[in-house]
Amino acid sequence: xxxxxxxxxxxxxxxxxxxxxxxxxxxxxxxxxxxxxxxxxxxxxxxxxxxxxxxxxxxxxxxxxxxxxxxxxxxxxxxxxxxxxxxxxxxxxxxxxxxxxxxxxxxxxxxxxxxxxxxxxxxxxxxxxxxxxxxxxxxxxxxxxxxxxxxxxxxxxxxxxxxxxxxxxxxxxxxxxxxxxxxxxxxxxxxxxxxxxxxxxxxxxxxxxxxxxxxxxxxxxxxxxxxxxxxxxxxxxxxxxxxxxxxxxxxxxxxxxxxxxxxxxxxxxxxxxxxxxxxxxxxxxxxxxxxx
Ligand SMILES: Cc1cc2nc3c(=O)[nH]c(=O)nc-3n(C[C@H](O)[C@H](O)[C@H](O)COP(=O)(O)OP(=O)(O)OC[C@H]3O[C@@H](n4cnc5c(N)ncnc54)[C@H](O)[C@@H]3O)c2cc1C
Numbered sequence: 001x002x003x004x005x006x007x008x009x010x011x012x013x014x015x016x017x018x019x020x021x022x023x024x025x026x027x028x029x030x031x032x033x034x035x036x037x038x039x040x041x042x043x044x045x046x047x048x049x050x051x052x053x054x055x056x057x058x059x060x061x062x063x064x065x066x067x068x069x070x071x072x073x074x075x076x077x078x079x080x081x082x083x084x085x086x087x088x089x090x091x092x093x094x095x096x097x098x099x100x101x102x103x104x105x106x107x108x109x110x111x112x113x114x115x116x117x118x119x120x121x122x123x124x125x126x127x128x129x130x131x132x133x134x135x136x137x138x139x140x141x142x143x144x145x146x147x148x149x150x151x152x153x154x155x156x157x158x159x160x161x162x163x164x165x166x167x168x169x170x171x172x173x174x175x176x177x178x179x180x181x182x183x184x185x186x187x188x189x190x191x192x193x194x195x196x197x198x199x200x201x202x203x204x205x206x207x208x209x210x211x212x213x214x215x216x217x218x219x220x221x222x223x224x225x226x227x228x229x230x231x232x233x234x235x236x237x238x239x240x241x242x243x244x245x246x247x248x249x250x251x252x253x254x255x256x257x258x259x260x261x262x263x264x265x266x267x268x269x270x271x272x273x274x275x276x277x278x279x280x281x282x283x284x285x286x287x288x289x290x291x292x
Contacts, residue, residue: 001042001043001044002042003038003041003042003044003047004041004044004047006041006047006048006049006050006051007049007050007051008050008051008053009050009051009052009053010053010055010056011052011053011054011056011057012056013057013059014054014057014059014060014139014166014168017030017052017054017057017166018139018140018141018164018166019141020050020052021052021140021141021163021164021165021166022140022141022164024049024050024052025163025164026163027048027049027050028048028049028050028051028052028163029046029048029050029051029052030051030052030054030117030166031051031052031053031054031055032054032055032074032075032110032111032113032114032117033055033077033109033110033111033114034109035102035106035109035110035114036110036114036115036118036120037051037114037118054075054166055075057075059073060073060074060075060113060168060169061073061075061076061080062076063076063080063081063084063086063087065086065090065174068173068174069171069172069173069174070086070087070090070091070171070172070173070174071169071170071171071172072087072112072169072170072171072172073112073113073168073169074111074112074113074114074116074117074166074167074168074169074170075111075113076111076112076113077107077108077109077110077111077112078098078101078102078106078107078108078110078111078112078115079104079107079108081094081095081098081112082095082098082099082107089175090172090174090175091132091172091174091175092175092181093128093131093132093181093183093199093200093201094125094128094132094172096181096183097124097125097127097128097183097199098124098125100124100183100185100187100190100191100194100197101115101123101124101125101191102191103191112125112170113167113168113169113170116129116136116152116159116167116170117159117161117167118157119153119154119155119156119157119158119159119222120156120157120193121153121156121217121218121219121220121221121222121223122193122194122197122217122218123193123217123223124183124185124194124197124199124217126149126152126153126217126222126223127197127198127199127215127216127217127223128183128199128215129149129152129170129172129215129223130149130150130199130213130215130223130224130225131181131199131200131201131213131214131215131225132149132172132173132201132213133148133149133172133173133201133213134148134149134170134171134172135147135148135149135170135171135172136148136149136152136160136167136170137167137168137169137170137171138160138161138165138166138167138168139165139166139168140162140164140165140166141164144168145165146171147160149170150225153222153223154222155221155222156221156222158222175201176203176211177203178203178204178205178210179201179202179203180201180202180203180204180281181199181200181201181202181281182198182199182200182202182276182277182280182281183197183198183199183200184197184198184273184276184277185197185198185217185218186269186273188260193218194217194218195218195260195261195265195266195269196216196217196218196219196255196261196266196269196270196273197216197217197218197273198214198215198216198217198270198273198274198277199214199215199217200212200213200214200215200229200277200281201213202281204281204282207236207282208233208234208235208236209229209232209233209234209237209281209282210233210234211233212229212230212232212233212281213225213229214226214228214229214274214277216253216270216273218255218266219253219254219255219266219267219270220253220254220255220256221256224252224253226249226252226274227248227252228245228248228249228252228274229245231244231245231248232245232278237278237282237284237287239286239287239290242274242275242278242287242290243290243291243292244292245274245278246271246274246275246290246291246292247292249270249271249274250267250270250271250292253266253267253270255267255270268291271291271292272291274291275287275288275289275290275291276288278290
């Protein structure tokens, strides 16, 4: 199938893109890498009257460190995030996770901002933003808003962005001393969307979690920051403690049914990932099979 007819405007600056969005709002769509938008248009799931192409806006591209914050422009392509030395040092969770996003041809065009604005609940990067405690920066004609990642994703393909706003960047706190991370997803094939996945960021000192942020994807209508993680902070994690957290995680999640898995299977896989994450982060292989 082919997309229905649409008009096309190539934005010349962020200000110009915002003017176009203010004028056309609901009937327009922003085009970044096109890796989600174009398939959706070709399937006629979306039929915008106008595409606003922001692909040429260099001011939205790039990775920079400012003090203890890592800023990534919305138009930074997946391949550039994956190959960035700064990200490998200061947010290595992202380097590891992004290798699981689709395939090289898609990573060569797809952008971080596009992935976050698209808000597929089975996507890796929205969950990473929760685990890394990111701030999402959006701009409209009225000015800039800074939104905590945990408040940004509001439903399946839904975010806190208004139709008149552009996602311009994300900011991540750079990894602290003693920081460590875990990423794993269950998928039929490498590069497929996950059946269930987990991204976690932790600070471990003297065998205790001093901080632990566990985000899951493909377990609901949006990525989930597991409240259960709080049970594991500043306590000696025994098999009993982990079994309690595992049961609590199962209660906390409300996964959906689809052709890939039942809710029960997704809950079980999430618990398997929790055990593996805790075992890996604490260097405790004895805990890797603890599933309630
Ligand atoms: C075969 C295939 C497999 C894939 N597998 C995966 C996978 O395993 N994991 C995964 O996470 N993704 C996967 N993707 C999606 C891919 O990662 C996309 O690149 C990404 O989701 C969207 O980025 P984009 O720059 O291409 O955005 P686009 O397609 O250009 O835009 C996506 C949506 O976001 C909006 N948008 C884009 N940029 C902005 C902005 N700056 N401000 C406001 N709104 C904006 C658009 O209007 C549109 O609604 C797959 C895609 C394909 C085709």
